[in-house]
Amino acid sequence: MTTATQDHPPSMTATTNCLIRYIEIWVPGNDGSVVLESARVVDADCLRALTPQITTFQLGEGLIGSAVKQRSPVIFQDLPSTDLQRVRDQSGVPVTAMLAFPVYLEDRLINVIAVGLVDGDGAAEIWTRDDRDELSVSGSIYRGLDSFEYMSQHVRFPKGAGLPGYCWKFGVPKMLSDPGTNPNFIRSFDRDRAALTSVVGLPISRSYGYPESILLLMSSQSIPLANYAAVLKVDAALPEDDAPFPPITVTSIENSSQEDDDIDWQQTAVDQMAACGSCCLIDEEALCGGFKGVVAIPFTKKGRVDRAVLLAF
């Protein structure tokens, strides 16, 4: 088992230098199961496709099944974990944490997205509502952020407060650049080694105004989570059932990890997402602005597709 990583040495070049090095997209099957749609390794020059052995999980089973059952992101970071081992073996990537989250269009589950993270500074947090309607951290991974980690377990955000409270109040994903100086990022990480450079908040929600949880993904100066991340404002009516979306226009890039970012290939990514009617993975460089690939995730608000989040590698 342990030799698997040696058989496929992970390619470590500047272009693979991001924390997310492995991606899976799952779709709901019959009877509550979830079925693998695609699995990719972030390699030096491409998103390499894999054909894993396990392609179905039952409700509540493993990382993926738990994300569906709990309707919440799930983070696994403790070895031995069969999920971590499974991914390490089949991909050859030395992932040390796995994160999976469900994606809903209103109350309909459309995907589970799972990502594998390699070692490096950064953080991911799951915020859930407690009995006094405040958000607190219910699952997390922190690296290089000891003081931030300690304080965060004591932080509570009521609706509207902090980035998690914003995502809850407005029911939209939100990206903040420069959390160290950005007043909308309330907590401080100045006592820690890791300097956070951007934070993306994703509401995991089946009905507007009542998120099941909020997922926060945080990149550090030493290594980003993905080579590119953006929250796009889009607008389209929500299709019935699993029909494709009508054409979706990107109205603006609300925030991205790139300065002076203009709408260009992002519209193509959103077009593909519209054609799928769900999250989609594009791996043609020509369609991804020179990135190796991109994952596009739709978010709905009040019956419309209202935002798209892009993660590119």
Next chain:
Amino acid sequence: MNRHDSRYVEIANLTKAYPNPFGHDIEVVKDFNMILRKGEIVSVIGHSGCGKSTVLTMVAGLNPISSGSLAVQGREVSGPGPDRAVVFQSPCLLPWMSTYDNVMLGVKQCYPHGSKQQRKEICEYYLNLVGLADSMKRFPREMSGGMQQRVGIARAIALKPQVLLLDEPFGRLDSLTRMDLQDVILDILDRERITTMVITHDVDEAIYMSDRICMMTNGPEATVGQILDVPFQRPRLRQDVLDDPHYYDFRFALISFLEKQERAKDSHVAEVKQRLNAADSATDQQVTRV
């Protein structure tokens, strides 16, 4: 803990708008949300002028709410009531009355059916608690600021309130007197389990005194920035708290919050102004179109 105890005071979307000189309503506090458990001590910190007193006086019922709601023990309240007692920075004692009579004034209203002896015992009990057993006959002018504040505290607590609201109660006192009075209050609150909201500018006071610290963002449209749960067990010893290795994590979190708010002040004001102007011109256009 039953439902009413776990949501003893429920502050939902509390908002206060004051008209500015140009006749616009400016929301100084907007959508302030917080739930207090029974017996909890919550301190509120934030920059001068952000709206702390506005929140506290709205909770006290002394300042009308523009929108939002306030419930104590599951019952919506508006206006002041005997369930909530307030102590301000200056105790506002009646100068022509002795310490004892100042406290008795409230006790008479609060225990109209009590016997003379019972009322006397209540006054003496609370004046004793705040360390004024020997000064009951003194007049305010004969006492230091710290002693007067002790009277104010005794007067508030003798009313047996369910909720105690303290607005910078030690703001005018030197640091030794301040520490003394913090312990007096904590001792009483540990005995009586009164749900308490205390406004302070002092981060060390906030950490030492409270179960939770509510950090307010800058106004206009000030609101809850974040809440910190303070994990130190009550009753507390000051030295234990100071010796805790995480004390400085808390201190740092509070100070860096305040510093960041300060740095963002100008841009926040500009952003709110711009948004209000945009809303204004939108309504103007609507008006001209009609």
